[in-house]
Amino acid sequence: MSGSFALVTGLHWGGVLFYVAAAILASSGMIFRKERLERIGMLLGIPGVLVHGAGILVWWRMVGHGPYMDRFEVLSANAWIAAVTFLVFSRVYPKLRSASIVVFPTVFIMIAAGLFFRPEIKKLPPTFRSIWLVLHILFYKISFGAFLIAFAFSVFYLMKKRNRLQRFERLPDLPGIDLLAYRFTGFGFAFWAIGMLAGSIWAYQSWNIFWNWDPVQTWSLVTWVLFGLYLHLRRFFDWQGEKAAWLFIACFMLALMSLYFTPLIESSIHAEYFK
Template identity: 30%
Template sequence: MPVNETLSQYSDWSYTTTVVVYVLAMIFFLVEQAFGKRGVRAAERTRERQLAGVGAGSASTTSSRESGTGASGSTTPPARTRIERIGRMGAALTILGAALHLAAFVLRGLATSRFPMGNMYEYIMAITLVTVIAWLVMMARHPIRHLSAFMLLPVVILMFVGGTMLYAVAAPVQPALQSYWLVIHVSAAAVGSGIFLVPGVASILYLIRSAYDRDPVKFGKLAPKLPSAEVLDRVAYRTTVFAFPVFTFGILCGAVWAEAAWGRFWGWDPKETVAFVAWVIYAAYLHSRATAGWRGTRAATINVVGFAATVFNLFFVNLVSTGLHSYAGVS
């Protein structure tokens, strides 16, 4: 089918705008990280306000008026500081960027009348979208909003590289990828790899925080503003637990597709080999994390190695090595 050039152009504009919005969000988050209170303290203040609201019901009417509480016993929360408002603006920009990001992905598919994962540009678009969505979910559950700049940095770098050096003009997919397995296998691989970026960054920050806890001289300016090592470990573990079975499913589907397309389930192609190595690393992380003697720094180090293997598989294997998975779409 012919490509809809108008929708393709809208997709490119949405993609570029997304990068700009993410960069602006990073600036807001960096301001909050540099000048604001730690996210843990902000969460503690919220809990204190809630407890104060519960206990205000026993106060007298006069005391309620003096303290700013109403007759119902609820208390008026203190005004947010300027830095907190900046952090919330950064979160709002991230949500806006995610919406534009999704629009760019959908418009690309509509423009080409196919599933938009036929080349490296589209694949990176999908991976980074999954990463941002996963981070927004974790940000809503844990006091890690002020760390968003660290998470958005690899997203912006990947999108910049994808939109410049790896950009591919919208076109029909090549015959080798015209299969329903493209939707199943590549989607699972993209979701798993995208979520794996979150525990990778969280584990790096965990190592920084734990090094500071052992020796306050190390990372004296950055580490005190990070959440506790327990929070970072929890974020890394929970996201890995979710991503690992999805990534496993993607590998299994790839083996089934390989048997249908090439007549064998596994051939130690470079892409297959590195994906298997990454799978083994993350399996070792989950095993070590579940074993009391390997929690903490050792487990986080394994997760960082898995993160490095994922990035290596994304770029080096697709762009440098030659194999049956060489579908980068880069001339």
């Protein structure tokens, strides 16, 4: 068993090294206007995802369930989905590559934080053995990946507006940055909603109730409503630019609290994980 732990830890630290190198090279490429460095940095994200993913699979085989019980595996899986989401979209939309300066550091910090929590093997409760739980968690992870990209472009907008990104010539213009933040917020909003719906079905399957105002459920709903308000204000009240960027950042901070802090509340049924 100790050998398996060492393998999981080694694969995760290997992923961290690739992500760190990807962050350094991609960021240097943007700052110093070296397209080749930026391209190499993005390419290094691929072996990072593969090595990191192998670590998750080995851990999955060890514990016998998906990565949604221990803080280490939750953080690792969230980081992996965020990295994959970013790499897939940046392949289709090259303008997204500039978000690597936010995404890759966030990913390797999450993995490192999970490793410092010391991975523990936890038994899966009977109520957690449901495909609806898997879908519930997966959709939230995809949503987080989309929101992380939108967060990067919201920050870019504020910094470029204040002329603090003069060297980042590869960034879109201000309206383009604003639009990317808006679109990825909409993408994340949709998956957050589907994640809540899948979670409600899982709750009914496990406890014969769709909704019981559990702290995690409540704050998840509040977060979704606020993201919906952001989208509503943009669509119907022409909120753009700095106002929209600041509102999104506030919503993103609330999303982090909903995902990583409310599960620590002991009265929550979600307290089975991330503690």
